[in-house]
Amino acid sequence: MRIRAEISSDKDRIHCIYGSAFSTEERELVANLAVNxxxxxxxxxxxxxxxxxxxxxxxxxxxxxxxxxxxxxKGYILAPLAVVPTHQKQGIGSQLVQHGIQQLSQVGIDxxxxxxxxxxxxxxxxxxxxxxxxxxxxxxxxxxxxxxxMLSDRPPAKSPVQITCxxxxxxxxLW
Ligand SMILES: CC(C)(COP(=O)(O)OP(=O)(O)OC[C@H]1O[C@@H](n2cnc3c(N)ncnc32)[C@H](O)[C@@H]1OP(=O)(O)O)[C@@H](O)C(=O)NCCC(=O)NCCS
Numbered sequence: 001m002r003i004r005a006e007i008s009s010d011k012d013r014i015h016c017i018y019g020s021a022f023s024t025e026e027r028e029l030v031a032n033l034a035v036n037x038x039x040x041x042x043x044x045x046x047x048x049x050x051x052x053x054x055x056x057x058x059x060x061x062x063x064x065x066x067x068x069x070x071x072x073x074k075g076y077i078l079a080p081l082a083v084v085p086t087h088q089k090q091g092i093g094s095q096l097v098q099h100g101i102q103q104l105s106q107v108g109i110d111x112x113x114x115x116x117x118x119x120x121x122x123x124x125x126x127x128x129x130x131x132x133x134x135x136x137x138x139x140x141x142x143x144x145x146x147x148x149x150m151l152s153d154r155p156p157a158k159s160p161v162q163i164t165c166x167x168x169x170x171x172x173x174l175w
Contacts, residue, residue: 074110
């Protein structure tokens with residue numbers, strides 16, 4: 001398995017990954033998010049990676065920048081992530097998350113946020129405590145899923161900081 005940056009010709013295959021990994025209710029929403037992130041130009045850049053197993057794309061992850069109303073912090077959000085069911089539980093998801101963490105750490109990002117299952121993300125060090133002062137753009141359906149991981153040696157914000165996401169994530173249905 002190798003991890004590489006996503007290219008535009010991966011678009012259809014990435015759409016299929018989300019189609020196979022997510023439930024019927026969620027798949028279209030999340031697949032469209034993955035593709036829209038690929039099409040959007042952001043500053044700083046959205047990072048998107050695919051896992052390739054024997055030349056077949058088996059996993060995908062994206063990290064998009066967030067704007068914080070406390071400009072001292074540089075942040076990203078991890079979303080979405082999926083691995084095709086036939087290749088789950090082989091460490092692909094973990095390697096995609098760790099690859100992104102490594103890349104973002106190298107460019108001086110302070111905080112990485114995620115909205116997902118704490119049972120999965122806690123293994124990488126994400127916690128609800130770290131995210132508690134970073135206010136998401138919409139009211140969360142599952143507040144316990146909002147987690148953060150500090151990538152620099154700075155402490156998390158001590159008072160509430162409003163975050164703004166890239167347009168693709170500005171959809172209340174995703175929160
Ligand atoms: C979540 C997902 C990306 C993990 O990918 P993966 O390649 O199977 O992950 P890894 O092999 O690195 O890790 C597998 C471990 O994660 C666990 N895991 C997977 N999904 C989990 C979840 N939602 N909650 C808790 N644990 C989960 C597995 O049980 C396994 O545990 P183990 O190490 O104790 O055996 C993949 O299962 C997936 O695509 N799921 C559907 C889409 C999804 O839910 N994406 C968003 C994640 S919140």
